[in-house]
Amino acid sequence: MAKVVTVFGATGSQGGGVANALLEDPKFKVRIVTRSASSDKAKALQERGAEVIEGNFDDASSLERALQGAYGTFLVTQHSFEDPDFDQLEIKQGKAVADAAKAAGVQHVVFSSLEDVQKIMGFPCLHFDSKAQIEEYMKSLGLPLTVVKYPGFYDNYLSSRMVQKLEDDTYEIAYPLEGAGMHGISVAVDAGFAVTAIFKNRAEWLGRTVGFSAEKLTIQQHADILSKHLAPRVFKPSKMTSDEFSNLPFPGAKHLGDMFKFYRLGNPDHSPELTRQLYPGTRGLDQWVADNKEALLNAMS
């Protein structure tokens, strides 16, 4: 009989990739949790066979319904930089899902965590530190856990946020990495198949942490790849430092600046080898850009 896996965030990037890959595997029955069962994304998943539970991280009874009878669950927690206490809310919500998974006797929890930057580096990165605290709580409950860590999504290039067209018609990539390398992956496809492989091989992956990555590239290398495939457009890295980025006037700039500083100085542990062991089809940026050329051109038009 197919095993039920409850996917949180299935109408979003990480959970969407996981739900998509699980739906292709007859060993699993996908249950998704959404605040709006009538949204286009929820309905599209339902049409492909997903069971849809209307729920909310803030509603314990909906978490109970979502996890009742589930074999596994994929959890990615959320935060809104508009909320000054976003990290505390994220921790509260993540712990509520952990409690519900424990109560329901879920046999395999795959949690999308991130590093405890405060502990490792001595400076905070609140949307990372919050996930590390949830991970610690899950461990303290003795949940049957596999921890995954996502690097920067290649898919961020499909929204125009990280690329800006300058007056000279060149395109500037905003990642303020100051020459350092950054791990990356396709969140919508490749990472989802890697998570599915973890659910398929519980005994091998239980108790382990996997930092996903297709490869580690500098932003100059990103620029060269984008320029090659999207010519005649020319891409180049921003010269901004992470500290300058932190001072930009938008909500979350400080926390994202902290994140880029951590990427640069903390050398977070991501493994292309383990990622390809899980999903041999994991594409590097060059292949991903080639595969998404039309969508990228639309996003940057």
Ligand SMILES: NC(=O)c1ccc[n+]([C@@H]2O[C@H](COP(=O)([O-])OP(=O)(O)OC[C@H]3O[C@@H](n4cnc5c(N)ncnc54)[C@H](OP(=O)(O)O)[C@@H]3O)[C@@H](O)[C@H]2O)c1
């Ligand atoms: N962007 C990157 O490069 C990157 C890299 C690594 C990690 N991350 C982390 O990724 C996380 C965001 O994940 P994502 O990009 O996959 O999210 P996303 O695409 O923004 O989608 C958000 C998802 O969360 C669900 N959701 C939001 N609030 C909820 C609530 N109160 N109760 C239940 N579900 C709720 C939404 O479902 P409905 O709207 O259907 O309810 C939706 O499916 C962040 O924590 C970030 O730190 C991002």
